[in-house]
Amino acid sequence: MGQAVSSEQKNDRLTGSVVVVALVSAISGLLYGYDTGIISGALLQIGDDFDIGHVWEQTIAASILVGAVIGALTCSRLAERRGRHGTLLLIGIVFVVGAVAAALSPEPITLSLSRLVLGFAVGGATQTAPVYVAELAPSAYRGRLVLFFQIAIGVGIVIATIVGAAEVIDWRVSIGLAAVPAAIMFVLMLRLPESPRWLAREGHDDRAREALARVRHPEADLTRELDEIQENVRAEREASTRGWAGLKAAWVRPALVVGCGLAIFTQLSGIEMIVYYTPTILTDNGFTDSTALRVSVALGLTYLIAQLIGLAIIDRVGRRRLTLVTLPFAALSLIVLGWFFVSGNDGKSMIPWIIATLIAFMAFTAGGIQLMGWLTGSEIYPLATRAAGAAAQSASLWGTNVLITLTLLSTMKAIGTGQTFWMYAAFNIAAFVFLYVKMPELTGRSLEQIEEHLADRKFKPADFR
Numbered sequence: 001m002g003q004a005v006s007s008e009q010k011n012d013r014l015t016g017s018v019v020v021v022a023l024v025s026a027i028s029g030l031l032y033g034y035d036t037g038i039i040s041g042a043l044l045q046i047g048d049d050f051d052i053g054h055v056w057e058q059t060i061a062a063s064i065l066v067g068a069v070i071g072a073l074t075c076s077r078l079a080e081r082r083g084r085h086g087t088l089l090l091i092g093i094v095f096v097v098g099a100v101a102a103a104l105s106p107e108p109i110t111l112s113l114s115r116l117v118l119g120f121a122v123g124g125a126t127q128t129a130p131v132y133v134a135e136l137a138p139s140a141y142r143g144r145l146v147l148f149f150q151i152a153i154g155v156g157i158v159i160a161t162i163v164g165a166a167e168v169i170d171w172r173v174s175i176g177l178a179a180v181p182a183a184i185m186f187v188l189m190l191r192l193p194e195s196p197r198w199l200a201r202e203g204h205d206d207r208a209r210e211a212l213a214r215v216r217h218p219e220a221d222l223t224r225e226l227d228e229i230q231e232n233v234r235a236e237r238e239a240s241t242r243g244w245a246g247l248k249a250a251w252v253r254p255a256l257v258v259g260c261g262l263a264i265f266t267q268l269s270g271i272e273m274i275v276y277y278t279p280t281i282l283t284d285n286g287f288t289d290s291t292a293l294r295v296s297v298a299l300g301l302t303y304l305i306a307q308l309i310g311l312a313i314i315d316r317v318g319r320r321r322l323t324l325v326t327l328p329f330a331a332l333s334l335i336v337l338g339w340f341f342v343s344g345n346d347g348k349s350m351i352p353w354i355i356a357t358l359i360a361f362m363a364f365t366a367g368g369i370q371l372m373g374w375l376t377g378s379e380i381y382p383l384a385t386r387a388a389g390a391a392a393q394s395a396s397l398w399g400t401n402v403l404i405t406l407t408l409l410s411t412m413k414a415i416g417t418g419q420t421f422w423m424y425a426a427f428n429i430a431a432f433v434f435l436y437v438k439m440p441e442l443t444g445r446s447l448e449q450i451e452e453h454l455a456d457r458k459f460k461p462a463d464f465r
Contacts, residue, residue, distance in 0.1 A: 017215040018137055020188055022145040024088065025133045027185040028125035029149040031095055033156020035118055035178050036064060037300065040276050041164020041293050042171040044283065046111070049171070054280075054409040056108050061276050062405035063112040067119020068126070069398040075124030076391035084132040085194040091128065092186030094121040096179045103176030121182075127394055131387070135195040136215050147311055150371070154304035157275065161300035164279070165293035200226070201233045232383070239384035246385035247392060254459040255380045258438050259389060263397035265431035266373035269327075270334060270424035271365050272401050273408055274299060274358065280409065281417065287351070295355055299362045306367030319372060320441040320461070326368025327432040333361035334425035341418030369431065373397055379442060382451045440464040 039061050047057055071091075079087040098118030105111035130149050137145045163174045193211035200208040208229070212222050236242070241249045247256050273281075278299060282292035314322055337357045340350060373393075381389030412420045440461045442450060453459050 015215055015217060017192065018145070021133055021136050021192060021215065022148050024185055024188050024192065025129040025145070026148040026152040027181050027188075028088075028091070028129040029152030030156040030159070031178055031181060031185070032122050032125055033153040033158075034160045034181075035095075035099070035122055035156075037157040037160030037275055038163065038174055038178070039064070039115075040161065040296055041279055042174055043277075044279055044289055044293075045171040046108075050108050050111075052108055054413065057280065058406050058409050060108060060112050060115065062402050063115040064119035064122060065398055065402040065405055067116040067121075068123030069119075069395050069402065071120035071123025071125075072127045072394040072398055073123075073391055074120070075127050076387060076394075078124075079128045079131065079198075080387060083194050083198050084128055084135065085189065085192065087124065087128050088132060089186060089189050091121045091124045092182055092189060094118075094124070095182030096186070099176055099179040099182060103172045103179075118178075123394070123398055127391060131390075132195060135197040136193075138216075150311065150375075151304075151307065154300075154307045154366075158297070158300040158304050161293075161296040165290075165297045167290065167293065196226070197229050197233070200229050201236070205230075236384050239382070241382065242384040244385075244388040244392075246382070247388055251454055251457060252382060252385055252389075254438075255382070255454055256389060256392065258440075258459075259376050259380050259393040260396040261434055261438065262369075262376055263373050263393045264400045265427070265434065266369050267397060267400040267404055268424065268427035269330060269365050269369055269431065270361070270421075270427070271370055272404055273420075273424065274362060275303075276405060277408060278358070281412070284412075284417075286347070291351070295358065298355065298359060302359050302362040303366040306363045306365075307371065310367035310371045314371060314375075315443060318441050318443040319375070320435070320439050320443075322367075323369050323372055323435055323439070324432060326364040327428050327435075330361055330364040330368065331425045331428035331432070333357050333364060334421045334428065337361065338418040338421035338425065341421070342416065343418075376442070379447055379450060382454060383447070436461075 043057050043061065046052070046060065050056070075087050075091065078090075094117060098114055098121055102111055102114035102118060105114050133145050133149070160174075163169055163177070193214045194207070196208040196212040199205075199211055205226070209222055209226055212225060216222060216225070239246075241252060246252060278296050279289070279292040282295060283289055287295075310322065317325075337354065339345070340354055340357070377390035377393040408420070411423075415423075438461075440453070440459060441464050445453075445464070453463060
């Protein structure tokens with residue numbers, strides 16, 4: 001008995017190679033946060049350099065998101081057919097190419113196309129990196145290592161806002177800086193193996209053992225772990241509902257509705273409006289560039305801190321409860337924020353109150369519904385449809401993001417800044433109603449239990465009590 005425990009502990013021991021795997025995931029998350037967040041401050045300079053209006057500003061900001069939709073769907077299939085390792089190597093190259101091309105862009109068309117390429121890497125990373133980490137990490141550390149990706153997104157946003165607030169850094173330099181961590185990610189990937197699970201699925205058992213040996217303790221019981229991997233692979237092959245076609249099955253549909261609905265509402269919450277356009281919104285309403293950029297830094301830090309707090313308590317409070325508790329406060333923050341602008345209380349004397357309300361909104365949104373968009377994709381779908389479900393959910397998230405980013409400034413000019421905040425407050429209220437009716441409490445449930453509820457057609461909130 002003692003020997004069995006010792007062997008299991010060795011299998012779960014963290015090795016240097018696994019730390020590198022987590023680091024690669026963290027860098028890809030950081031690039032996601034940085035590349036999407038850097039445009040917030042850069043738009044102030046880009047607008048002056050290229051002498052463009054809000055339509056082009058929206059296009060430049062949204063182009064990375066269009067690329068992300070393409071990248072998420074393409075890399076999902078690529079990772080299944082060609083492997084996670086090769087896909088991440090490709091993503092690293094595309095990150096470098098996109099960042100350098102964007103930094104050297106002579107006019108807005110080239111900049112938009114370059115950010116489209118960059119978006120392909122962003123979408124591909126969000127789809128591939130967490131899966132790669134999950135398939136190489138020891139079971140005892142899997143959850144924590146996968147969450148490195150989520151935390152790194154917040155770190156990337158904070159770095160982007162600090163770089164933007166510095167004002168002395170030219171926008172070309174700030175955008176091009178992303179090539180450095182992307183190159184580091186590529187170099188680190190060269191020393192890592194392919195996913196043992198993917199190799200086993202493709203019938204390369206010897207290579208799967210070699211790959212597993214590279215990321216496990218020298219005395220770990222590789223045979224036991226490989227047997228578990230092969231058992232899961234057999235279960236996936238024998239499943240009657242598989243892949244993209246499996247998402248159409250009636251018993252899987254409730255998971256798809258909740259997953260994609262949640263992904264859409266994470267964007268309709270207004271978070272991207274604040275991350276991408278806070279400096280533009282504030283300067284258009286009389287704030288100085290310096291004040292607007294400093295507010296962006298405060299919001300980026302709030303995002304990161306709220307995510308850390310949310311991740312620390314989510315398993316105790318519960319996914320459903322945390323989301324439903326924070327959504328009303330996020331809606332209230334937007335209602336108050338809208339009132340400031342509609343009533344004309346947006347002058348210098350009200351700046352501290354406006355900033356405080358923005359921070360409150362960011363805290364309740366980042367620490368609530370924003371945690372769920374990526375988390376649910378990894379646990380709500382049956383095993384044989386999980387990759388396809390996560391890709392569909394990711395595409396829903398990025399697609400909604402594109403729509404918002406392409407229309408936000410135009411909407412504000414058409415109906416007013418305050419009224420736009422109220423519109424997003426209404427979206428938060430709609431999200432509350434949708435999730436209250438549709439989203440069960442998944443906390444504390446194993447993946448097998450969740451799949452069993454789906455198979456038994458018992459996927460309503462009341463069925464999980």
